[in-house]
Amino acid sequence: MSEAAIQKNENQAPAPERMEQTTYFTPLVDIIESGDAFIFNADVPGARPEDADISYDNGVLTLLARAKPRQPQNVAYLWQEYEVGPFYRQFVIDTPVDPNGIRAELRNGALTLTVPKSESAKTHKIQIKGA
């Protein structure tokens, strides 16, 4: 996946927040590419595994995780930094990947996605014969 591919996705990022009147938050994400997979690490504090909805459709990887509010409702706040809401982000992956092999793990509010590349896109070592 090239840098251009990542940018392309953010260009065409849809705006579901306007339709649903909900504010979505962009999770901070680390992306690491290895020879045979992409690894996405996203911070989604407050979300449980059952709150997360990960999908891959035609080259677009969508992360959605609903987070529970940090404080119970109707409490008296002394101090508040940032609101809590669903996390949402999409990435376009232009490298062929294996959708059935995508694994997601959500532990302590940190989401780890492993997206294996399809066989054709994996790095292949070429054996060189000596003379």
Add this chain to the structure above:
Amino acid sequence: MTQTQTQPQTQNRPGAQAGGAGRTDLSKRDPDRGGGGGLARPSDFRRQIDRTLDRLMRQVERDPIRALFSLPQQLDRIANWPAIDIAEDDKAIAVRVDVPGMNPDDLDIEVSGNQLTIRGQRQDEWSDNQRGVRRRERIIGSFARTIPLPAEADAQNIQARYDRGTLTLTVPKVPGKGPRHVKVQAAQGTQGAQGTQGAQGTSR
């Protein structure tokens, strides 16, 4: 970046804060913290600024206006990392901190006098310029945030729990140790005469 500069973006509620007597200034900074903000080491802070500017430059190419307006929020996210909410009821004060992906053993909570300090270190094995690293946005490094506790806080019985990436501290309140109000007695004969007395005072 100081706390006052960041307040408009962070949904702080100074009104609620000022509502009760004995509430201390929650924006008070940890004196041994460098760099500014929650990241304890200037190098961590610097790295995060670099990452944010990287991200900003990508956004500028797509949508400069939106990128520009998002900058304060993005910087705020670093300056106030990790994000803290504080709420209270009659019995306790609840402090909640978003520190995802950590091991509870890496969190250190210290009470000294009326200062509650949350420290921690978030690590991961990938460095920014390592081969294969495509994006680095998450905030890592050591951080410290200090919260002043009110007089009625029972510092001996603070409970801490880490769940779903959120650290919850419950600080019980000791009944009767809250702010006391002292009634002001009016001195005899001064009522209604303050205005003239004040005028006399300045003319002397």
